[in-house]
Amino acid sequence: MGYEWDPSLETGHETIDSQHKQLIVAVNNIFDACCRGDGDVEIINTLDFLNAYIVKHFSDEENIMLEYSYPDYEYHRRYHEMFKVDVRNMTKKLKQEGANELLVEEVLHSITDWLLNHIKGDDFRLATYILAVAVNKK
Numbered sequence: 730m731g732y733e734w735d736p737s738l739e740t741g742h743e744t745i746d747s748q749h750k751q752l753i754v755a756v757n758n759i760f761d762a763c764c765r766g767d768g769d770v771e772i773i774n775t776l777d778f779l780n781a782y783i784v785k786h787f788s789d790e791e792n793i794m795l796e797y798s799y800p801d802y803e804y805h806r807r808y809h810e811m812f813k814v815d816v817r818n819m820t821k822k823l824k825q826e827g828a829n830e831l832l833v834e835e836v837l838h839s840i841t842d843w844l845l846n847h848i849k850g851d852d853f854r855l856a857t858y859i860l861a862v863a864v865n866k867k
């Protein structure tokens with residue numbers, strides 16, 4: 730079981746797409762680890778990855794939005810902030826309770842929900858806007 734990169738996730742913006750692909754790798758790593766019964770070990774790596782990802786990827790995306798004067802910047806940024814809170818809460822739980830099956834499920838659910846809702850929805854709209862602006866500039 731796992732995720733494959735598919736065209737519905739493709740925004741057409743190179744930086745955004747390559748960072749989203751890293752997220753797919755991370756979600757597949759934790760899926761595979763769960764299949765081996767190692768989910769509680771892998772979750773430490775997953776949360777390490779996510780903590781770096783929410784800083785780098787969101788700031789890259791937000792800079793792109795500013796660069797292109799994206800009209801839905803504030804709305805989009807609010808979703809990034811919500812995901813950051815989720816990741817930080819899960820990290821806090823890991824520190825307080827240690828790795829457990831419930832937390833592994835929460836992390837998996839959180840990333841897949843993000844892929845299906847934010848990346849396929851909000852990021853796709855952002856990319857469509859950027860591509861339209863880029864075409865008009867030519």
Ligand SMILES: [Fe+2]
Pocket residue numbers: 790805809847851852
């Ligand atoms: Fe985004």
